[in-house]
Amino acid sequence: MGYTGLFKILFDLSPESEAALVQTILREEHPKGHLLFREGQTCRRIFFVQQGMARIFYSSPKGKDVTIWFAAEGGFVTPLDSFTRNAPSQTNCELLEPSILLSLDFTAVEALLQAHPDLARMAFYLTIEILKQHAEFITNLKFRSAKDRFDILMEGHRDIFLRAPLGHIASYLGITQETLSRLRAGK
Numbered sequence: 001m002g003y004t005g006l007f008k009i010l011f012d013l014s015p016e017s018e019a020a021l022v023q024t025i026l027r028e029e030h031p032k033g034h035l036l037f038r039e040g041q042t043c044r045r046i047f048f049v050q051q052g053m054a055r056i057f058y059s060s061p062k063g064k065d066v067t068i069w070f071a072a073e074g075g076f077v078t079p080l081d082s083f084t085r086n087a088p089s090q091t092n093c094e095l096l097e098p099s100i101l102l103s104l105d106f107t108a109v110e111a112l113l114q115a116h117p118d119l120a121r122m123a124f125y126l127t128i129e130i131l132k133q134h135a136e137f138i139t140n141l142k143f144r145s146a147k148d149r150f151d152i153l154m155e156g157h158r159d160i161f162l163r164a165p166l167g168h169i170a171s172y173l174g175i176t177q178e179t180l181s182r183l184r185a186g187k
Contacts, residue, residue, distance in 0.1 A: 017116040024108045028101045036093040036101070037079050043089055044106040046078040052099025053163050057171070058091045067172040069137075070160055076130060096164055146175045150183040 013021070028047075030036070037043035039058060047054075049071050056069040056077060068091065071077045079089035083106055104112075113120040140149050150173060153160065160169060161184075170180040 013118050013122070014116070017112075017118050020112055020116060021119065024104055024112060026103045026105075028103055030095055030099050030101065032095055032098050034095045034099075036077065036095065037082065037089050037091070039090060039092050040088045041082075042086060043079050043082045044086065045103045046076060046083060046106075046109065047093075048102040049073055049075045049077065050100045050102055052095055052097040052101070053160075054093050054095050054099065055164065055168055055172075056091050056093050057168075065168075065171065067168045070157070070164060070168075070172065072157075072159070072163070076126070096168075141174055146173065146179055147183060149173045149175075150180070 027050075036047060036054065037045075051073060053070065053072045054075075054077050055067050056071070056079075057065045057067045060066050069077075077093050079091050079093070081087050082089040086106075109123075113123055140152055144152070153169070153173065166180055167177050170177040173180065175183075
């Protein structure tokens with residue numbers, strides 16, 4: 001099944017919309033360590049992770065990297081501030097593995113959504129799903145204990161522990177690497 005085949009099954013795209021999407025998507029392959037976007041630079045592309053893993057992070061005023069999101073196969077990454085407002089990004093995105101990405105330019109996305117209502121509907125539902133994931137993450141970070149956050153990550157995304165460095169996972173969970181090691185030992 002081609003990469004738009006999944007979208008077609010999930011969202012019942014018309015053949016015209018599928019063809020327009022295929023013509024607009026750029027397929028990219030990048031090595032581990034590649035930065036898709038950087039803090040302070042403008043990025044007007046949205047990326048779909050077809051294969052690999054990415055992490056979104058920012059640099060704290062003390063110069064420490066703080067991981068705020070992971071995206072693996074089926075996930076989307078973009079610096080929303082930059083993508084939607086054409087402003088410098090406040091975050092960075094590093095590939096943690098060799099990756100294959102599909103990307104769309106903001107101008108192309110706008111044109112597709114105006115010309116194809118079924119693509120606009122798909123974008124709406126994808127946006128809601130992404131917002132739900134972010135809201136759940138924020139709720140977990142603000143109102144759950146370190147152990148609960150660790151358990152939730154283990155239950156839903158155990159593969160992150162095999163694919164991402166522990167320091168990145170610890171910063172994502174808002175804990176020290178030592179605390180993460182203790183939590184892992186208790187399992």
